[in-house]
Amino acid sequence: MLFNSWLFLGIFLPAILCIGLPLRGMARILFLIVASFVFYSYSGLEHGAVLAASIVWVHLWTGRPDRPLTRWHVAAAALLPMGALVYYKYLGFVVTGILHPLGLTAIAIPAAADKVLPAGISFFAFQLVSYAIDRQRGQIPQPERLPAFALFISFFPQLVAGPILRHHDVAEGLKALPRWRLPAERLPEIITLIAGGLFLKVVLADRIAALIAPLAADLSHLSRPDSLFVLFGYSFQIYFDFYGYSLIAIGLGLIFGLRFPSNFRLPYAAANPRDFWRRWHITLSYWIRDYLYLPLGGNRHYVRNIIIIFAVCGLWHGAGWNFVVWGLYHAMLVTGYHLLRQPWQNIPVRLQVFLTFLLVSAGWSLFLFDFADWAMFAGRLVGPAAGGEAVIGPWPWLLLAACLPVSMAVDVEALARRACTAGRAGTMLWGAGAAGMIYASLLYLDLSAAFIYFRF
Amino acid sequence: MSDRISIRTGLGTLVAALLLLAALSLTLSGTVRRLPVFGPDGDARLRQAMTRLTVDDTIALKANHGRTAPRYDIGLFGNSRSVAVSHSDLGVAPSRFFNFSVGGTVFEQSVTLAEHLARDGKLPGTVLISLDNVDIGFFGTIGWPSVFTSLPRIADDSVLIRRMGHASLPRIAAEPVRMALDQVKAFMNADRQLDYLRFLTGIGLEDGGRYRADGSVPQGHLAAQPAADMIRFPAPNPYHLDHLALYVHRLARLQAQGRRIIVYESPLYPPLLREIEQGRKPETAALRQRLFAACHAEGLTCLPAPVLQTATPWPDCCHAPAAALGRFLHDLLPL
Numbered sequence: 001m002l003f004n005s006w007l008f009l010g011i012f013l014p015a016i017l018c019i020g021l022p023l024r025g026m027a028r029i030l031f032l033i034v035a036s037f038v039f040y041s042y043s044g045l046e047h048g049a050v051l052a053a054s055i056v057w058v059h060l061w062t063g064r065p066d067r068p069l070t071r072w073h074v075a076a077a078a079l080l081p082m083g084a085l086v087y088y089k090y091l092g093f094v095v096t097g098i099l100h101p102l103g104l105t106a107i108a109i110p111a112a113a114d115k116v117l118p119a120g121i122s123f124f125a126f127q128l129v130s131y132a133i134d135r136q137r138g139q140i141p142q143p144e145r146l147p148a149f150a151l152f153i154s155f156f157p158q159l160v161a162g163p164i165l166r167h168h169d170v171a172e173g174l175k176a177l178p179r180w181r182l183p184a185e186r187l188p189e190i191i192t193l194i195a196g197g198l199f200l201k202v203v204l205a206d207r208i209a210a211l212i213a214p215l216a217a218d219l220s221h222l223s224r225p226d227s228l229f230v231l232f233g234y235s236f237q238i239y240f241d242f243y244g245y246s247l248i249a250i251g252l253g254l255i256f257g258l259r260f261p262s263n264f265r266l267p268y269a270a271a272n273p274r275d276f277w278r279r280w281h282i283t284l285s286y287w288i289r290d291y292l293y294l295p296l297g298g299n300r301h302y303v304r305n306i307i308i309i310f311a312v313c314g315l316w317h318g319a320g321w322n323f324v325v326w327g328l329y330h331a332m333l334v335t336g337y338h339l340l341r342q343p344w345q346n347i348p349v350r351l352q353v354f355l356t357f358l359l360v361s362a363g364w365s366l367f368l369f370d371f372a373d374w375a376m377f378a379g380r381l382v383g384p385a386a387g388g389e390a391v392i393g394p395w396p397w398l399l400l401a402a403c404l405p406v407s408m409a410v411d412v413e414a415l416a417r418r419a420c421t422a423g424r425a426g427t428m429l430w431g432a433g434a435a436g437m438i439y440a441s442l443l444y445l446d447l448s449a450a451f452i453y454f455r456f
Numbered sequence: 457m458s459d460r461i462s463i464r465t466g467l468g469t470l471v472a473a474l475l476l477l478a479a480l481s482l483t484l485s486g487t488v489r490r491l492p493v494f495g496p497d498g499d500a501r502l503r504q505a506m507t508r509l510t511v512d513d514t515i516a517l518k519a520n521h522g523r524t525a526p527r528y529d530i531g532l533f534g535n536s537r538s539v540a541v542s543h544s545d546l547g548v549a550p551s552r553f554f555n556f557s558v559g560g561t562v563f564e565q566s567v568t569l570a571e572h573l574a575r576d577g578k579l580p581g582t583v584l585i586s587l588d589n590v591d592i593g594f595f596g597t598i599g600w601p602s603v604f605t606s607l608p609r610i611a612d613d614s615v616l617i618r619r620m621g622h623a624s625l626p627r628i629a630a631e632p633v634r635m636a637l638d639q640v641k642a643f644m645n646a647d648r649q650l651d652y653l654r655f656l657t658g659i660g661l662e663d664g665g666r667y668r669a670d671g672s673v674p675q676g677h678l679a680a681q682p683a684a685d686m687i688r689f690p691a692p693n694p695y696h697l698d699h700l701a702l703y704v705h706r707l708a709r710l711q712a713q714g715r716r717i718i719v720y721e722s723p724l725y726p727p728l729l730r731e732i733e734q735g736r737k738p739e740t741a742a743l744r745q746r747l748f749a750a751c752h753a754e755g756l757t758c759l760p761a762p763v764l765q766t767a768t769p770w771p772d773c774c775h776a777p778a779a780a781l782g783r784f785l786h787d788l789l790p791l
Binding site: 006010011184185187188191419420421424427428430431432434435436438439440442443444445446447 | 459460462463465466467468469470471472473474476477478637640641644645646647649
């Protein structure tokens with residue numbers, strides 16, 4: 001089920017509010033688990049079964065309070081969620097992307113390659129593994145009971161595209177959940193987050209996507225100005241898409257008193273590639289830092305470890321060489337910045353921000369196209385022979401121009417925290433603005449597409 | 457300002473602004489639906505651009521015309537299977553004729569539209585209603601008037617349907633909810649609101665080459681040879697068929713007001729019709745029997761699909777050439 005659908009906004013969410021909020025105690029937790037599975041099973045009953053099995057499996061290995069966990073316990077716990085991740089997401093790529101090019105063509109493509117990837121499997125698999133590791137490290141001394149653990153993993157706002165929760169992020173909230181009452185003071189913040197997220201996704205990201213799609217579908221006639229439009233347009237699209245999702249998720253979590261960590265902090269205002277990764281998909285960056293980078297030795301083998309973690313980061317996003325190359329491209333940017341930090345810092349800050357934005361935007365094209373198309377796109381962008389005439393007029397460019405300050409300066413979470421605190425005029429302005437965003441989002445809801453990060 | 461008062465102000469503004477925006481949209485839609493599009497004085501430019509409007513907007517425009525124009529002598533109700541029949545196809549000059557058909561609608565929509573006109577005393581003296589061939593049972597929508605303004609009728613229908621034992625309670629209860637959601641979804645659509653603005657301002661109107669002043673639409677390209685796919689058809693839709701007896705009852709109530717009502721089953725491409733008649737399924741045979749028995753019991757004229765022998769090619773299996781259909785309908789009219 002999608003947040004940006006009538007089914008969710010018209011039926012599912014009202015039902016959650018009308019039933020979930022009045023309930024108390026274990027009944028509320030069980031209701032939210034059932035609702036989350038209903039939400040998730042819309043992408044396929046089999047997918048719901050994979051999720052349920054993974055939750056029970058990890059809890060079996062990590063749920064004994066009286067038994068200290070060893071690394072073997074963690075490995076055993078990770079076996080099922082990571083196995084499912086490999087089976088659904090990577091097996092096809094291993095066969096067709098690695099074994100077949102090596103000449104091992106007798107190996108058949110596994111059945112999983114033809115199956116639909118369970119939505120958000122990369123997110124919940126990482127979340128399950130982090131829980132097991134944190135238990136083993138002693139960071140979660142008392143394991144959650146199965147219902148609370150099941151809700152921690154499956155809670156619908158964050159299930160399909162994060163933020164990737166760590167247990168300590170929501171431990172207090174989970175404990176208080178059975179008795180939680182939604183205070184009226186939270187409403188402006190929640191409404192701002194959900195309305196802002198919907199607006200960014202439905203009105204900005206999806207409108208830009210509608211402009212890009214026909215251009216990306218016919219690369220042979222793409223002109224250079226249109227290639228630039230695709231490059232920058234997709235950069236804004238992917239940001240507003242994912243940021244929008246994260247905002248809605250955070251807003252929905254707050255309804256039940258769970259404050260999810262921020263996933264974005266104005267990433268396009270980053271002044272260098274390393275800074276970018278402290279602002280983009282923050283929960284993934286921290287996950288990789290804590291469970292991969294630091295165990296590999298951290299800064300002691302900086303370049304090697306950066307290459308490894310960004311290759312993994314690329315693979316996490318998708319099973320394809322284009323994603324691996326995208327990851328390595330960012331590894332190159334980060335290590336390049338590491339080596340050239342002094343001269344980089346000598347250039348004006350605004351130019352640093354612009355260059356970072358340019359470099360990051362160039363990388364996103366690897367998300368949009370497979371290799372063959374990407375080569376063609378790059379040729380259209382920088383090659384000598386540009387395609388046909390430009391079809392993108394001034395209005396779409398104006399839209400992108402308007403997106404630039406929005407992406408670099410509008411921190412919706414900060415605005416949400418200050419909602420209804422700026423005097424009567426400011427408060428009324430907030431109400432009118434939120435209503436405008438909600439209404440515009442509803443008008444475009446039917447034209448909205450799935451979130452890009454659902455694929456991951 | 458204390459926190460609580462501030463929040464109350466903010467939320468109050470939000471709700472008020474949402475209501476205001478919804479009211480603006482409704483006003484926009486309501487204004488468009490009252491534009492004079494049909495009849496000799498109708499705006500031909502808007503009529504040409506009506507392809508941009510949705511099915512329910514088109515029904516509303518036709519209903520508005522029917523209610524504001526002097527009462528017509530003859531009215532044709534139905535969907536795409538009858539919308540092509542023009543005044544000249546029917547050959548009834550100098551009688552006044554209007555084609556109330558709208559493509560994409562179902563029988564119930566025709567009945568409901570006729571009831572609305574009757575309420576204003578504007579139901580034509582003779583009402584011809586096209587009923588999709590029972591053997592095929594095409595899908596369609598009833599989009600006008602809004603489900604929110606039709607709750608008494610829907611409740612009334614539900615009681616009747618339940619008494620007739622034709623539908624289960626959950627289905628009866630779910631149908632208005634589904635209709636309401638569909639209508640909200642269809643209305644809350646940016647493209648639709650922009651089309652309203654185009655219609656009102658005249659900016660960016662496209663020439664669709666569509667509706668005539670008499671409500672009919674010129675028939676599309678007629679195939680030179682009947683295509684092979686003319687005899688492929690979808691499965692019957694039992695939900696709508698279950699309601700047929702109820703619709704017949706509602707039409708009989710209108711007939712009791714002194715109108716002449718003739719329901720005819722839409723003609724099919726003759727080879728297809730022959731094929732269907734030779735291998736009619738027991739369940740559709742029973743439904744036909746139920747329909748015609750209901751018509752007989754209510755004293756309503758209901759005619760089975762005629763075999764239209766015409767030299768004109770058919771555009772497809774289920775849309776008769778307008779001229780041939782017009783001639784058939786002409787013969788049904790009282791002398």
